[in-house]
Amino acid sequence: MTTFILNLFLAFSWVTVTGHFEPLNFFIGFILAYVMLWLVRSGSAPSNYFKKVQQVIGFIFFFGHELVKANLRVAWEVIRPGHHMYPGVVAIPLDIKTDAEITMLANLITLTPGTLTLDVSSDRKILYVHAMYIEDVDEFTRSIKEGFEKRVQEVLG
Amino acid sequence: MEVVMSFVIGGLYASGLYLMMRRNILKLVLGIALLSHAANLLIFTMGRLTRGHPPLIPPGEVRVLESIADPLPEALILTAIVIGFGVQAFAIVLIRRCFETLGTDDLDEMRSTDRAP
Amino acid sequence: MNLVLLFPILIPFATAVACLLAWKQRHVQRVLSITGAVLLQASGFLLLVSVWQSGIRAVQMGNWPAPFGITLVSDLFSAIMIVMAGLTGVTVLVYSLADMDTGRESFGYHPLMHILLMGVCGAFITGDVFNLYVWFEVMLIASFVLLGLGGEKAQLEGTVKYVTLNLMSSALFLAAVGIMYGAVGTLNMADLARHMGTVKQPGLVTTLATLFLLAFGIKAAIFPLFFWLPASYPTPPAPIAAIFAGLLTKVGIYALIRVFTLLFVQDLEYTHALLLVLAGLTMISGILGALVQNELRRILSFVLVSHIGFMIMGLGIFTHLAITASVFYIVHDVIVKTGLFLVGGVVRAERGTYEMSSLGGLYSSNPWLSALFLLPALSVGGIPPLSGFWGKLVLVKAGMETGQYLIVATALIVALLSLLVMMKMWADAFWRDSPGSAAGGSVVSANPVSFESRLVLFCPIGVLGLLTLAAGIFAEPVLTVCSRAADQLLNTEEYIRAVLGGIP
Amino acid sequence: MVWIVLLSFVSAFFPPWLCRVLHSRTGWIVALLPAAITAYFARFIEEISSGGTVVESMGWVPCLGIELSFHLDGLSLLFALLISGIGTLVVIYSGSYLAGHYQLGRFYSTLLIFMASMLGTVLADNVITLFVFWELTSFSSYLLIGFNSDQKPAREAALQALLVTGAGGLALLAGFLLLGQAAGTLEISALLAKGDAVRSHPFYVPILLLILAGAMTKSAQFPFHFWLPNAMQAPTPVSTYLHSATMVKAGVYLLARLSPVLAGTAIWENVVTPVGMITMLTGAFLSLLQTDLKLVLAYSTVSALGGMTMMLGVGSQPAAEAAVMFLVAHALYKGALFLVVGILDHETGTRQSGRLGGLFRAMPATGLAGILAGFSMAGFMPSFNFIAKEQTYAAILETTPAVFLTAAFFVAGTCYVVVGGITGFQPFTGRPRERFLKPPHEAPPSMWVCPLIMAAAGVLVGVFPSPAGKYMLSSAVGAVLQAPSEVQPALWHGPDVKLFLSTAAMLAGICLYLARAKFRRSMEPLTPLLSKGPEHLYSLSLAWLDTIACAQTRVLQSGRLNLYLLITIVTTTGLVGASMLEHEPILGLERWSDLHIYEAILAVVLLTSTVVIVRSRSRLAAVAALGVVGYAVALLFLLFSAPDLAMTQFCIETLSVVLLVMVLYRLPRYRDYSSGKERFRDAVVATLAGGLITALVLVATAVTREARLTPFFTEHSLLLAKGRNIVNVILVDFRGLDTLGEITVLAVAALGVYSLLKLNTGKKSGD
Amino acid sequence: MISLILATAIRYLLPLLLLLSVYILLRGHNAPGGGFIGGLVASSAFALFALAHGVDLSKRVLRIAPRNLITAGLFTAGSSGCVPLFFNLPFMTGLWFETHINVIGKLGTPFFFDLGVFLVVLGVTLMIIFSLMEE
Amino acid sequence: MSLIEISVHFSTAMLSLTVVFAFIRLVRGPSLPDRVIALDLMTTVGIGIIAVYAISTDKPVFLDVAVILALVSFLGTIAFAYYLQKVTDIADLKGD
Amino acid sequence: MFQEAVCAIFLIVGSTFIFIAGLGMLRMPDLFMRMSASTKASTLGVGFLLTALAFKFTQLDIVSRAVAVIVFVILTAPVAAHMIGRAAYIAGVPLWYRSVIDELCGQYDRCDHRLGSIDIRTQDDERAEGDA
Numbered sequence A: 001m002t003t004f005i006l007n008l009f010l011a012f013s014w015v016t017v018t019g020h021f022e023p024l025n026f027f028i029g030f031i032l033a034y035v036m037l038w039l040v041r042s043g044s045a046p047s048n049y050f051k052k053v054q055q056v057i058g059f060i061f062f063f064g065h066e067l068v069k070a071n072l073r074v075a076w077e078v079i080r081p082g083h084h085m086y087p088g089v090v091a092i093p094l095d096i097k098t099d100a101e102i103t104m105l106a107n108l109i110t111l112t113p114g115t116l117t118l119d120v121s122s123d124r125k126i127l128y129v130h131a132m133y134i135e136d137v138d139e140f141t142r143s144i145k146e147g148f149e150k151r152v153q154e155v156l157g
Numbered sequence B: 001m002e003v004v005m006s007f008v009i010g011g012l013y014a015s016g017l018y019l020m021m022r023r024n025i026l027k028l029v030l031g032i033a034l035l036s037h038a039a040n041l042l043i044f045t046m047g048r049l050t051r052g053h054p055p056l057i058p059p060g061e062v063r064v065l066e067s068i069a070d071p072l073p074e075a076l077i078l079t080a081i082v083i084g085f086g087v088q089a090f091a092i093v094l095i096r097r098c099f100e101t102l103g104t105d106d107l108d109e110m111r112s113t114d115r116a117p
Numbered sequence C: 001m002n003l004v005l006l007f008p009i010l011i012p013f014a015t016a017v018a019c020l021l022a023w024k025q026r027h028v029q030r031v032l033s034i035t036g037a038v039l040l041q042a043s044g045f046l047l048l049v050s051v052w053q054s055g056i057r058a059v060q061m062g063n064w065p066a067p068f069g070i071t072l073v074s075d076l077f078s079a080i081m082i083v084m085a086g087l088t089g090v091t092v093l094v095y096s097l098a099d100m101d102t103g104r105e106s107f108g109y110h111p112l113m114h115i116l117l118m119g120v121c122g123a124f125i126t127g128d129v130f131n132l133y134v135w136f137e138v139m140l141i142a143s144f145v146l147l148g149l150g151g152e153k154a155q156l157e158g159t160v161k162y163v164t165l166n167l168m169s170s171a172l173f174l175a176a177v178g179i180m181y182g183a184v185g186t187l188n189m190a191d192l193a194r195h196m197g198t199v200k201q202p203g204l205v206t207t208l209a210t211l212f213l214l215a216f217g218i219k220a221a222i223f224p225l226f227f228w229l230p231a232s233y234p235t236p237p238a239p240i241a242a243i244f245a246g247l248l249t250k251v252g253i254y255a256l257i258r259v260f261t262l263l264f265v266q267d268l269e270y271t272h273a274l275l276l277v278l279a280g281l282t283m284i285s286g287i288l289g290a291l292v293q294n295e296l297r298r299i300l301s302f303v304l305v306s307h308i309g310f311m312i313m314g315l316g317i318f319t320h321l322a323i324t325a326s327v328f329y330i331v332h333d334v335i336v337k338t339g340l341f342l343v344g345g346v347v348r349a350e351r352g353t354y355e356m357s358s359l360g361g362l363y364s365s366n367p368w369l370s371a372l373f374l375l376p377a378l379s380v381g382g383i384p385p386l387s388g389f390w391g392k393l394v395l396v397k398a399g400m401e402t403g404q405y406l407i408v409a410t411a412l413i414v415a416l417l418s419l420l421v422m423m424k425m426w427a428d429a430f431w432r433d434s435p436g437s438a439a440g441g442s443v444v445s446a447n448p449v450s451f452e453s454r455l456v457l458f459c460p461i462g463v464l465g466l467l468t469l470a471a472g473i474f475a476e477p478v479l480t481v482c483s484r485a486a487d488q489l490l491n492t493e494e495y496i497r498a499v500l501g502g503i504p
Numbered sequence D: 001m002v003w004i005v006l007l008s009f010v011s012a013f014f015p016p017w018l019c020r021v022l023h024s025r026t027g028w029i030v031a032l033l034p035a036a037i038t039a040y041f042a043r044f045i046e047e048i049s050s051g052g053t054v055v056e057s058m059g060w061v062p063c064l065g066i067e068l069s070f071h072l073d074g075l076s077l078l079f080a081l082l083i084s085g086i087g088t089l090v091v092i093y094s095g096s097y098l099a100g101h102y103q104l105g106r107f108y109s110t111l112l113i114f115m116a117s118m119l120g121t122v123l124a125d126n127v128i129t130l131f132v133f134w135e136l137t138s139f140s141s142y143l144l145i146g147f148n149s150d151q152k153p154a155r156e157a158a159l160q161a162l163l164v165t166g167a168g169g170l171a172l173l174a175g176f177l178l179l180g181q182a183a184g185t186l187e188i189s190a191l192l193a194k195g196d197a198v199r200s201h202p203f204y205v206p207i208l209l210l211i212l213a214g215a216m217t218k219s220a221q222f223p224f225h226f227w228l229p230n231a232m233q234a235p236t237p238v239s240t241y242l243h244s245a246t247m248v249k250a251g252v253y254l255l256a257r258l259s260p261v262l263a264g265t266a267i268w269e270n271v272v273t274p275v276g277m278i279t280m281l282t283g284a285f286l287s288l289l290q291t292d293l294k295l296v297l298a299y300s301t302v303s304a305l306g307g308m309t310m311m312l313g314v315g316s317q318p319a320a321e322a323a324v325m326f327l328v329a330h331a332l333y334k335g336a337l338f339l340v341v342g343i344l345d346h347e348t349g350t351r352q353s354g355r356l357g358g359l360f361r362a363m364p365a366t367g368l369a370g371i372l373a374g375f376s377m378a379g380f381m382p383s384f385n386f387i388a389k390e391q392t393y394a395a396i397l398e399t400t401p402a403v404f405l406t407a408a409f410f411v412a413g414t415c416y417v418v419v420g421g422i423t424g425f426q427p428f429t430g431r432p433r434e435r436f437l438k439p440p441h442e443a444p445p446s447m448w449v450c451p452l453i454m455a456a457a458g459v460l461v462g463v464f465p466s467p468a469g470k471y472m473l474s475s476a477v478g479a480v481l482q483a484p485s486e487v488q489p490a491l492w493h494g495p496d497v498k499l500f501l502s503t504a505a506m507l508a509g510i511c512l513y514l515a516r517a518k519f520r521r522s523m524e525p526l527t528p529l530l531s532k533g534p535e536h537l538y539s540l541s542l543a544w545l546d547t548i549a550c551a552q553t554r555v556l557q558s559g560r561l562n563l564y565l566l567i568t569i570v571t572t573t574g575l576v577g578a579s580m581l582e583h584e585p586i587l588g589l590e591r592w593s594d595l596h597i598y599e600a601i602l603a604v605v606l607l608t609s610t611v612v613i614v615r616s617r618s619r620l621a622a623v624a625a626l627g628v629v630g631y632a633v634a635l636l637f638l639l640f641s642a643p644d645l646a647m648t649q650f651c652i653e654t655l656s657v658v659l660l661v662m663v664l665y666r667l668p669r670y671r672d673y674s675s676g677k678e679r680f681r682d683a684v685v686a687t688l689a690g691g692l693i694t695a696l697v698l699v700a701t702a703v704t705r706e707a708r709l710t711p712f713f714t715e716h717s718l719l720l721a722k723g724r725n726i727v728n729v730i731l732v733d734f735r736g737l738d739t740l741g742e743i744t745v746l747a748v749a750a751l752g753v754y755s756l757l758k759l760n761t762g763k764k765s766g767d
Numbered sequence E: 001m002i003s004l005i006l007a008t009a010i011r012y013l014l015p016l017l018l019l020l021s022v023y024i025l026l027r028g029h030n031a032p033g034g035g036f037i038g039g040l041v042a043s044s045a046f047a048l049f050a051l052a053h054g055v056d057l058s059k060r061v062l063r064i065a066p067r068n069l070i071t072a073g074l075f076t077a078g079s080s081g082c083v084p085l086f087f088n089l090p091f092m093t094g095l096w097f098e099t100h101i102n103v104i105g106k107l108g109t110p111f112f113f114d115l116g117v118f119l120v121v122l123g124v125t126l127m128i129i130f131s132l133m134e135e
Numbered sequence F: 001m002s003l004i005e006i007s008v009h010f011s012t013a014m015l016s017l018t019v020v021f022a023f024i025r026l027v028r029g030p031s032l033p034d035r036v037i038a039l040d041l042m043t044t045v046g047i048g049i050i051a052v053y054a055i056s057t058d059k060p061v062f063l064d065v066a067v068i069l070a071l072v073s074f075l076g077t078i079a080f081a082y083y084l085q086k087v088t089d090i091a092d093l094k095g096d
Numbered sequence G: 001m002f003q004e005a006v007c008a009i010f011l012i013v014g015s016t017f018i019f020i021a022g023l024g025m026l027r028m029p030d031l032f033m034r035m036s037a038s039t040k041a042s043t044l045g046v047g048f049l050l051t052a053l054a055f056k057f058t059q060l061d062i063v064s065r066a067v068a069v070i071v072f073v074i075l076t077a078p079v080a081a082h083m084i085g086r087a088a089y090i091a092g093v094p095l096w097y098r099s100v101i102d103e104l105c106g107q108y109d110r111c112d113h114r115l116g117s118i119d120i121r122t123q124d125d126e127r128a129e130g131d132a
Ligand code: NA
Pocket: F040, F044, F073, F074, F077, G076, G077, G080
């Protein structure tokens, strides 16, 4: 079932990218996507796809806000003379489990300026993050866990 | 722009040739790469440089009415780029194999079969 | 219809693809490969007959009229070259049945050989200067891979030099094509020939000629650009070396002859005089190199270089007789050089080495091999009535008729030195006792060659030996064909008409 | 005739098989061929002696004016009979001489090839055809001299003979071609009528000198004589046949044959006569210093050839007669002597004159042959050689000033007496010198009969000279002079100056023979001087050649790729630069004003990146900079309206970088091994080359030309080729063949990479 | 060592990129793109996959051996050139179906030629990258 | 000069300067990853340049090039990272 | 006109962000901060520029392609940054000397680069001890 959804999604992307919104084109896209999926036999596809739309929208706004805020902070840092950072690498224990969730969380953290995911431990329990402003390690860990991780869990969980 | 381009091409040739004359086998390959860029740009310049008029027939028309860039050199360069890639890929792997088999990356040490008695 | 022009490209291509399909089945590949080569040879003869009967043939790829698409065109010269390509292909591939290791055969030896042939034939038959570049590259990359196939130490050393210097040549060629397009605005050779005179920039055509001379000169291994040849040809297995020596260098010469008869005939005093000087230097330098070598294939490689000078000499003299001589000499050289390198392979198969110091005694132990060596060797030395004699005779005659005594003298001296080199080789490898037996032990071959495989090895060499004899004894028909080829080369009108048709 | 010669060539295939079947009797069967040929030519004696000629022609290479045309006149017939007749004897003789030799079959093959070539040489009527056979005699001589190929001296002597005669041969070829150019024909019979035209032609001197070079090397004339004594490494039958009776006379034949065309000028006389004289004296003198009987004979052969050449140089009717007579006489006695020496060698195992003596009792037949032949050689009456000598004196005495030639010939005649004595007389007379391993006994008849026939003939013809004169010599001399001649050889001309001179020479010779050991000793101080002769020059020039060859090859083929590249680049830059500077090119440097600022920045970034690649000491930085160059090039494509190119370039560049990166970590630390000086030199060269390219681009783009092809593409791309992207349409349609080749290149490259990484045949074989 | 983040990301990107490559191939006749670029994009996608997941998995995912892709590509390109020979037209003459298809435009032998190019480029690049990474 | 033109000029200048900055970082290093991120930035800026160029020339086809560049820039960076993982020699990593 | 204005604003904002990324690349003291500063700003900047493009050409196919590029860049940029950062850390690129904490230190296995997970509690204890 999830594969079917993924297939539909791919077919839709095809139509979008080609810019021809016609049944025939959708069909071509569907066939092509089917072939692609058959070729790669991609394992997992997002589940509960439609139920998550609302959370996703909320998440996008949250993320956009974070992004702009962080960007401005770093921009200011770059522009003003001298250095005022307290950087370091912090280990953040993870509650989320699946590959997709971890990847998404890691990427979101990285996308936010000032933070950079360095790696995930081999047993997927800890995320190592480099950050530019670490006033307090625990506070930083908490902000990540309660901000991004919780919302990722909501969206993908 | 042709004047600037000609200097770019000349510079590419000069540095490509200089690198090829080094004894390090990796530099040789880098030189070859530069040389192929130079040759491509040379052909490109030979088609005369045109800004912002790619050789595409706009939707709805059957032929191009405005003056466009010469499509032929572009096709030639595309061929040359791809051929160059094939050759370079071979050359890159060749140097690796050379180092593995001969144990050196110094070209001057690769003359056991090619030295006057 | 015009398929006959297409076969020389399509047959090797199809064979290569078929061999790729049969990747894991070595024996199927062998059958396919020999079949393909024989078909190529047959198509070459077909083309030769066709051109002989109905003049220069041309066909427009994609049905696009001449200067816009790519034209395949074959005059007699091209047809002769394709016949020679087929001949080399057949002989070398038959030879490889008995002297090619399983490793190389299962790593694409057969498809590579056919792609090499495809590139060579494409170069011979195309009428478009950029397409010529493409075929050169096809041929080159196939030769790169064949040269390095097996990855032995010596092979790799040779390949590095071969690749580098040939890439220089390609870059030069590509630049020359680009500049020519920039100056003339077309790529079709016939069209170029028509418009070459309209280039307004003073001296640009001569400069272009020099560029082409150098680009093809590297490929043809003329002085002082021949380093890659002795550096690499002695390194791969015998069949590969044989097809390189027999066929590959001729492509450069073919290209030189093509452009210097069709495109660059405006500034003969500069370009063709330069050709003549380089021809003389090539002859001397090559043969001097051969004199001091002491490994069988290295000697042959330098001799090869030296004799390239002869082919260029005819082009430099640039009379009808001289061009005839060049064409004839190419035919001769293909036959004997392929033969000699294959003989070298048998020597190596028998004795396990190419080092002259370890060879000897083959005259008493392998009389047939000795005879098969002597034929091409004497032909190289210009002993009549073998084909090499006629080549030199006609060249010398042409040179004398135009009063180019210096180059004639050079050619004669080099001919003598070639004989010296070949006979030294004969004396060292065949005549004298093997160094082993002097110590009292009898000659034991390193890995005894079975009778069946010896038969397979000797067949192609025998054919080549008989061909050099036949081309000498029946020189008249061969020379007549070459003479007509020279006619067509010198009368560019016919070529242009065949390609461009009614276009004024 | 043509077929006879060609069949002789073909017959050369059979002896190896015959040998396998017939073993020792092969000689008799093989001899049937030359015997039959002798008979064949004997049939023509009648016709030729009555002034006729036989002409046969077959087309060969008419487009070069080369016919397989044969022309039989007195001279050719004489030679043909000598060749086939002596050939018969030699073949029979060899059967026993080489009995049981495992390469006898190959020996016969080569001998037959030689015989056929020699026949071809003397019968050919086309100079090129003649040359073809001429070269074949050289080559078969090479194989025969080196018959004992396991011996180094034999191989070296063979090579020397081949080189010397081969060099002459090439000169001859050049001479022939010039002659053909001057006379407008290559047919000898036609040439003979054009003597005046040739002699007055500006090419006359080069023609003459070139042809002389050919003849002199072949006939072992000073200073090219040294190969002949060395050629004595050959088995004795070969020395007999090739190096005394037939092949070495080819040069004499040629001079005789072409003398109507070339002779009669001052330069001819001033070159040919002295050369002949010097050769005659040198050979005669050196023959006396030898102890090996074969060498004695070899030097005397050199001398005799010199004598014949000298007479041809004189060129008068009596001289021609003398030359022809001497030629016949020499063939008979010298052939016989060689065969005798061969028997002695075969039976006793030595050829040293000092060790042989008193063998007549043990081998009477051989002894008879030897003594008869020695008698002829000495020129005693009534041998035919006596008549020849008399005739020579007669001819010489007519020249002005006669004194030089007369004195020379006198000296030579004296020496011949000694040589005849040493070789024909001494081994059989006196007391036995030493004990041999096996008691010497007579050779089988198949061996002694041959020299006996020849020696006897030498005397018989002397006793009954007139049939020879009538049937053979007249027509031969007539052919040389191209005028009907009547030769009437006679033993007795009455007591005249000639008789006095020859008698005196004989007496002097006898005295010298008796004092030969003393003479040889007295000449010993000359040995170091003699070793500095022309042969020394020959080996010096070979060594010199070797040195030059080594030096040039060491410079050119150094094995160092960077030098190869340097030379290639310098050559290219030099030649292209020279051709550009030949005219004054238009550069059009004003074409930069339309430059945009971002284009300039791009150009700067691009060039700076190349500098980074060149100078970086970190290879990853270099690779990254290479990526920048590639991306910048792609952007240039984009800025100048080539989106397809930009896309391709971006992809390809990235893939290249990926490949480089995948290989990079396998390589050792990044180093430049070149010295600072080399780097500077290369930088200068590279800069010049780059500058040249810049100029070239400027020059080429300054040309105004119409875009010939673009309108066609823009017009037809959509309508006929159904595509809006013209570049793609060109790639897959207009110029699809290029693309086919290009994907082939890619496929092969992949195969190459695959095999490079996976296949290693070297490992298995263990090197 | 394989990075979880990269591996996961690539697993989702691969089908998208392959789709993109086919799109580029199909519309190449009318807009920038074509067999070359399409093939290069597809091979870039697989190269990424190989970097993230290793060669073995990539080979399994690809299913077809790169060498067979090359052979198929050469065969497709060559035979599309040969089709016009049966209609007594020169090699590589374009033959077209009359129907118009979206994105692709008209379907004809040049398209199949381009498809051959696509396959060859893909096969070649993958063959090189796979054999380099295998060691 | 229209609003768009002014902003295009401004963008061009900004992007050019950024290329120069990134280039400086590429040349100076000091570590290999520094060079890699410099290259990555340059390619990202390249995408921007293409976008601006498409706007300024009014030819949206150039956007296709940006698609490709986005893809290959990612591939290149990953490849460099792959290399960095393989390199253990810190001296080599420092670049000289 | 509105369209043009929006386009211009996006152009200016986007290129400014990119400029800041470049500046950060130049100015930041260590690799990780250079990455932090530049990767994201440049991604954002490119996003703005492509948005500008989408506003300039309002055809659907162009807009959808611009969006596709934006999505693609946003998807790949962090992955790439992560890969480089990780590789650099493993290879031993040093942190800035004023860095306050490095919890990744010593976690990588020397041989196979497997990454361990520390026991958080212990870690906390150690930190407490360090403070004390
Ligand atoms: Na990126």
